[in-house]
Amino acid sequence: MNMNVITEWIVLLFILSGTALSLFSSIGLLRLPDVYTRSHASTKTTTIGLISILAGGFAFFLFEDGVISVRLILAIIFVFLTAPVAGHLTARSAHRAGVQLADISVKDELREDLEKHRKEMGGKEAAESKETQS
Amino acid sequence: MFHNLLYMAMFLLSVSTLVALYRLIKGATASDRILALDAMSYNIIGIVTILSIALNTQNYLDVILLIGILAFLGTVALCKYVERGVVIEHERDN
Missing domain, CATH: 1.20.5 (Single alpha-helices involved in coiled-coils or other helix-helix interfaces)
Known part of the structure; x- marks a missing residue:
């Protein structure tokens, strides 16, 4: 590989921080008592974690191949727009369907x-x- | 070193996908299951991204957009089903 060590570590920094955030959000999904608190844990952390992983991929293809990957930029914009909307919709439909809050x-x-x-x-x-x- | 850490990140993301799968099966209400399905699809998008980095190919990047759009549309449709009981409404307001 003709890739610089510094760029490898930059890509790894993005990817490992995103992975850690996704893992924390899964712990929240497992441990919290309620739909609303679970949606709080899941959407926020998963959104930022996934954007960080996609940014790591963008940095990898930029440094390794010298290619600006338009598909990854589109994916970052799409996830950044739609993931909070999906979390809001889930909590709204749960409240309107009458799901009780935790005790x-x-x-x-x-x-x-x-x-x-x-x-x-x-x-x-x-x-x-x-x-x-x- | 680089590839070992990439595979470790893929392993941790798959663990988080399995936790979401547990919530999908166990989930107390339907909204829990929708939330777990959403989290699972985002983790799978992350796994595909890391796989395309580890194999050094750009051919898998279409899968990211496809799974993202399908997950969002599925979440919207399921939330509308939970809220109103139907997905496509036939009656008008007046």
């Missing part, structure tokens, strides 16, 4: 806000239907 959690502010909003909307709709009936 040790203290407060569910979204449910209070939703109930207040539903009460206001229900009052408005009832008033409107009374008006249309009269």
